[in-house]
Amino acid sequence: MHAQIHPTAIVDDGAQIGERTRVWHWVHVSAGARIGKGCSLGQNVFVGNRVAVGDNVKIQNNVSVYDNVTLEDDVFCGPSMVFTNVYNPRSAVNRKDQYRDTVVKRGATIGANSTIVCGTTIGEYAFIAAGAVVNRDVKAYALMVGVPARQVGWMSQFGERLDLPLEGNGKTTCPYTGTTYELIDGSCTCLVAPAAPE
Template identity: 70%
Template sequence: MTAPSIHPSAIVDEGAKVGEGSQIWHWVHICSRARIGRNVSLGQNVFVANHVVIGDHCKIQNNVSIYDNVTLEEGVFCGPSMVFTNVYNPRALVSRKNEFRNTLVKKGATLGANCTIVCGTTIGEYAFVGAGAVVTHDVPAYALMVGVPARHIGWMSQYGERLSLPLQGNAQDTCPHTGQQYQLRDGHCQLAQY
């Protein structure tokens, strides 16, 4: 068992759970009810709110705030300065703390630098959101999303290689790095089952 490594400048409020082997870097603030898994890396200036769950092996780069009602499953990558929201239509003069929407980022997904994930969305397994994209609706598993607002332009393997599958229909392709087979069936991409 390896205790988490917490930099002296970090603030971990009493009651927060940080899993073994996790690395908490400079100027991080973790609130008291946050739950962080094993072997997680939180880069400089990361904020983790109370009602947040971060799964094992996630990597959160510098300057990311993870607000209430965000759940990251295992192996999620959050690029530098990417943004989560928790209210859909914020106003400084209107209190909407009872309107927070749940955001779920599923296993293995990548959220690129400076992208924005609008609250209430689900990002599918191993999806890849490009740098600067603004996600306003649910993202399918393995989807490659780019632009403002984000649009679906392709498919990615678990390894992070672009697949040459069409957006719709039925097809099959192989990850050029791992040799894993992927199937597209009725517009849904998945690992081929044999």
């Protein structure tokens, strides 16, 4: 099944869009963009030239994905969240050669109206709360809130809060799926576990 592109969307020649991806109203995809399979680009989304988007990525309304941003598989970008690509912008100073790479790892969620400052990496299945401002790297499975964002807990792959301390060691299960997670020296990993319910 080919990509579904709304008549109001602008997809520049050369853009790569995977099958089953839906491109909604008033979207602009630049020529150099690479977008995977099964994605959804909501109303008024912009995707820059030097952008890579994996499979099954959901980009909600009013999000601009600027150059040097990489979104891995299964990333969720909430409505009106913001990416940047220049750390110290000035209108009168051209800094296009100073773009900083931003990487959002597989399964991460970025909440509505949050801001991701360029040059950061957001770990696998991290959860950025609505309105948070991320200005440093985020650990895998970390739950981040506030301005600037600070870690207040851990989240499962299913999006449930995990009963683990912020630091040290521990083990727990996702309250919904029964999947086991282990914290070792402040880093959380998912262990082999039952599949998520349908």
